[in-house]
Amino acid sequence: MIDASDITALILAGGRGMRMGGVDKGLLSFNGVPLVQHTLQRLQSCGGVGHMLINANRHLNTYAAFGVPVVSDDLANFAGPLAGFLAGLTHCTTPYLLTVPCDTPMFPLDLASRLAAALETHQADIAMASAPVADDNGQQPLRPQPVFCLLRAELRNSLTHFTQAGGRKVGAWTGQHHTVLVPFDQAGDDPQAFFNANTPTELQQAERHTP
Numbered sequence: 398m399i400d401a402s403d404i405t406a407l408i409l410a411g412g413r414g415m416r417m418g419g420v421d422k423g424l425l426s427f428n429g430v431p432l433v434q435h436t437l438q439r440l441q442s443c444g445g446v447g448h449m450l451i452n453a454n455r456h457l458n459t460y461a462a463f464g465v466p467v468v469s470d471d472l473a474n475f476a477g478p479l480a481g482f483l484a485g486l487t488h489c490t491t492p493y494l495l496t497v498p499c500d501t502p503m504f505p506l507d508l509a510s511r512l513a514a515a516l517e518t519h520q521a522d523i524a525m526a527s528a529p530v531a532d533d534n535g536q537q538p539l540r541p542q543p544v545f546c547l548l549r550a551e552l553r554n555s556l557t558h559f560t561q562a563g564g565r566k567v568g569a570w571t572g573q574h575h576t577v578l579v580p581f582d583q584a585g586d587d588p589q590a591f592f593n594a595n596t597p598t599e600l601q602q603a604e605r606h607t608p
């Protein structure tokens with residue numbers, strides 16, 4: 398069984414935040430608390446992970462003050478979330494890494510345990526969340542949530558090779574491995590759980606959400 402102590406959560410706060418005006422999104426206030434701190438607290442409160450890392454590329458001292466090790470991308474020029482995955486895999490000392498973006502403040506409290514259960518059941522390399530997303534036809538099909546992954550730490554060499562060859566898309570890399578999609582559309586799941594705040598308006602919307 399995968400124990401919480403086997404999992405390191407990596408909070409992804411290394412993006413450019415262009416749609417937010419180029420600011421460092423993890424440091425923006427969400428109901429009075431920096432998004433990164435809110436994410437740390439939510440991960441702590443669910444008890445599903447034993448260790449945490451923050452992935453950031455700016456304001457490193459500010460991030461360090463949250464009391465969790467901060468790791469930065471080795472890949473230059475904001476190469477995308479996979480650069481964060483690689484930084485996390487490089488620095489994590491546990492057999493599993495859970496990736497959680499800083500801009501999705503209502504993410505499921507049982508994220509780690511459900512991804513871990515699916516990884517084990519399917520003997521997979523990667524468990525990726527999938528969640529309903531409204532489309533233009535009023536439907537809510539399940540869509541992969543590529544920045545919510547539980548990864549086996551031994552995938553580090555694979556990701557190093559993939560990114561060295563210029564690969565940047567999360568799905569293109571995870572598609573090379575046995576990946577199981579884990580649906581978060583069960584009774585009791587918050588349909589807004591994967592709502593991510595990419596713009597100031599969306600951040601305000603998220604602040605108004607009460608599950």
Ligand SMILES: Nc1nc2c(ncn2[C@@H]2O[C@H](COP(=O)(O)OP(=O)(O)OP(=O)(O)O)[C@@H](O)[C@H]2O)c(=O)[nH]1
Pocket residue numbers: 409410411412413414415416417422452453470474475476477478479480481482497498499500544595
């Ligand atoms: N380490 C790292 N993380 C990234 C990078 N780009 C995006 N991310 C993270 O991936 C997650 C999803 O990113 P987006 O919300 O799509 O992108 P963003 O860069 O934050 O914002 P935009 O510039 O508006 O697209 C967020 O948690 C980002 O912090 C990057 O170059 N490096």
Ligand SMILES: [Mg+2]
Pocket residue numbers: 498500593594595
């Ligand atoms: Mg986003």
